[in-house]
Amino acid sequence: MALLEVKHLKKVYSTRFSSQQVEALKDVNFSIEKGEYVAIMGESGSGKTTLLNILSTLDTPTSGEVLLEGKSLADIKDSEMSDFRRNDLGFVFQDFNLLDNFSLKDNIFLPLVLSNTPVKEMEERLKPIVKPLGIEKLIEHYPYEVSGGQKQRAAVARALITDPKLILADEPTGALDSKSSQSLLETFEDINQAGQTIVMVTHSTRAAAHANRVLFIQDGEVYHEVYRGEQTVDQFMDKIAQSLMVIANRGGQYD
Amino acid sequence: MTNAIFRKLAIRNIRSNKQIYLPYLLSAVATVSMFYLMANLLNNDFIHQRSSTLPLLFNFGVVVIGIFSFIFILYTNSFLIKRRKKELGLYAILGMKKLHVVRVLFLETLITGSIGILLGLIVGTVLGKLSFLALNYVLHFPAKMNFTLSAGTVLLTVGVFAVIFLIALLYNISQVTFSNPIKLMKGKQAGEKEPKSSIFLFLLAIGLLGSGYWISLTISDPIAALTKFFLAVLLVIAGTYFLFISG
Numbered sequence: 001m002a003l004l005e006v007k008h009l010k011k012v013y014s015t016r017f018s019s020q021q022v023e024a025l026k027d028v029n030f031s032i033e034k035g036e037y038v039a040i041m042g043e044s045g046s047g048k049t050t051l052l053n054i055l056s057t058l059d060t061p062t063s064g065e066v067l068l069e070g071k072s073l074a075d076i077k078d079s080e081m082s083d084f085r086r087n088d089l090g091f092v093f094q095d096f097n098l099l100d101n102f103s104l105k106d107n108i109f110l111p112l113v114l115s116n117t118p119v120k121e122m123e124e125r126l127k128p129i130v131k132p133l134g135i136e137k138l139i140e141h142y143p144y145e146v147s148g149g150q151k152q153r154a155a156v157a158r159a160l161i162t163d164p165k166l167i168l169a170d171e172p173t174g175a176l177d178s179k180s181s182q183s184l185l186e187t188f189e190d191i192n193q194a195g196q197t198i199v200m201v202t203h204s205t206r207a208a209a210h211a212n213r214v215l216f217i218q219d220g221e222v223y224h225e226v227y228r229g230e231q232t233v234d235q236f237m238d239k240i241a242q243s244l245m246v247i248a249n250r251g252g253q254y255d
Numbered sequence: 256m257t258n259a260i261f262r263k264l265a266i267r268n269i270r271s272n273k274q275i276y277l278p279y280l281l282s283a284v285a286t287v288s289m290f291y292l293m294a295n296l297l298n299n300d301f302i303h304q305r306s307s308t309l310p311l312l313f314n315f316g317v318v319v320i321g322i323f324s325f326i327f328i329l330y331t332n333s334f335l336i337k338r339r340k341k342e343l344g345l346y347a348i349l350g351m352k353k354l355h356v357v358r359v360l361f362l363e364t365l366i367t368g369s370i371g372i373l374l375g376l377i378v379g380t381v382l383g384k385l386s387f388l389a390l391n392y393v394l395h396f397p398a399k400m401n402f403t404l405s406a407g408t409v410l411l412t413v414g415v416f417a418v419i420f421l422i423a424l425l426y427n428i429s430q431v432t433f434s435n436p437i438k439l440m441k442g443k444q445a446g447e448k449e450p451k452s453s454i455f456l457f458l459l460a461i462g463l464l465g466s467g468y469w470i471s472l473t474i475s476d477p478i479a480a481l482t483k484f485f486l487a488v489l490l491v492i493a494g495t496y497f498l499f500i501s502g
Contacts, residue, residue, distance in 0.1 A: 058348065058437050079352070086350020097440070099342055101271035111349045116260050158349075
């Protein structure tokens with residue numbers, strides 16, 4: 001059974017005072033197995049963010065459903081929704097979303113504090129997570145005292161600390177310089193090798209090339225996907241770039 | 256989640272947001288002490304003996320300062336909660352129930368409100384004592400004026416500000432519950448709305464200002480028309496406010 005199944009997802013936004021409707025997602029179908037690292041690519045306006053918001057349970061689809069381990073997200077009661085988000089999902093954002101007035105350590109602990117985990121257990125969980133991320137010595141510092149790359153690592157640690165079923169990353173390299181991006185992407189690969197399922201939304205070809213599989217989404221539909229297989233990052237990047245060219249040309253025909 | 260964790264979270268939030276909570280607390284202390292000073296004069300023996308209109312005048316003063324405190328605290332509070340929207344949205348995304356966010360907000364208001372009122376009362380008493388000392392020193396009246404402490408005044412101050420802080424809390428709760436996490440995360444970016452110019456508000460403002468000034472100009476006997484005078488003050492306050500927001 002797939003870890004995540006997305007079936008006929010459709011999302012229509014309508015403004016309150018007009019009949020004008022915007023179709024952000026038309027008919028999105030895909031499934032993700034446990035342990036996969038999937039990148040979702042698409043231009044701005046293609047519906048990437050809407051899709052991610054629905055996967056995060058922050059938004060609800062107009063029709064269609066999302067199944068996590070066979071259970072529909074729509075069936076989760078409102079009262080259980082926060083527990084679900086806390087325990088089963090990990091979030092990594094483009095602009096880190098760390099709280100400036102908490103130290104990195106407290107930021108990482110936040111999801112555990114919310115689930116009332118004993119301090120001893122929190123400390124025990126912290127070490128094996130921050131060590132491979134290379135921020136072990138920085139955790140007492142505040143977000144404004146460290147670099148963007150280090151902030152994002154702390155955000156990754158915060159996502160990992162609850163041992164979630166799925167990590168959802170929204171343009172995780174979007175605010176980083178190329179060197180930090182590179183090392184973050186390698187970190188993601190390492191985490192994935194350790195068995196963590198990751199879904200990443202991006203429009204960077206380089207970022208997508210680190211994933212095992214890339215889904216291309218355009219006009220609210222997934223219409224193409226490529227697998228990395230045994231290819232190196234550079235080879236896979238070429239393949240993704242080619243696919244993007246095809247998409248651009250296909251779009252051109254209609255213009 | 257247990258009570259202890261809510262308490263810890265609330266205290267930590269206030270401490271870690273001290274750059275915005277400190278000005279808020281200071282303004283609360285200032286308004287509370289001002290209100291308390293004015294309210295205290297209501298029951299002051301000297302004022303009662305001196306003239307029959309003085310207590311009435313101070314009554315109006317208390318009402319005006321009460322209204323002023325209400326607007327002032329609510330405005331600083333709305334500024335404060337806007338700065339914290341991202342934090343609250345993040346709590347929701349990371350898996351904190353709305354009810355729990357509400358509980359934390361409640362505790363935070365309870366703590367800051369209590370500190371504000373308590374410090375305000377202390378500061379108010381000290382300032383009151385000092386100003387009466389100064390008055391006695393300067394005026395050399397045969398009868399000494401005393402700044403007296405009364406339970407009634409303290410209760411009135413605590414009551415009025417408890418209500419104001421409660422309304423501020425309700426406002427904050429409404430901000431959290433009627434919004435979703437995505438909107439909250441972006442809340443800090445949204446600036447203050449550009450005031451929309453409105454002919455209606457403008458005319459209303461002109462009307463209020465006009466009638467306010469007209470009343471105050473046509474008063475012939477100020478002491479007898481104290482109520483009228485008070486009405487004029489209120490009209491001018493409201494009129495000026497509407498004039499400014501009418502754009």
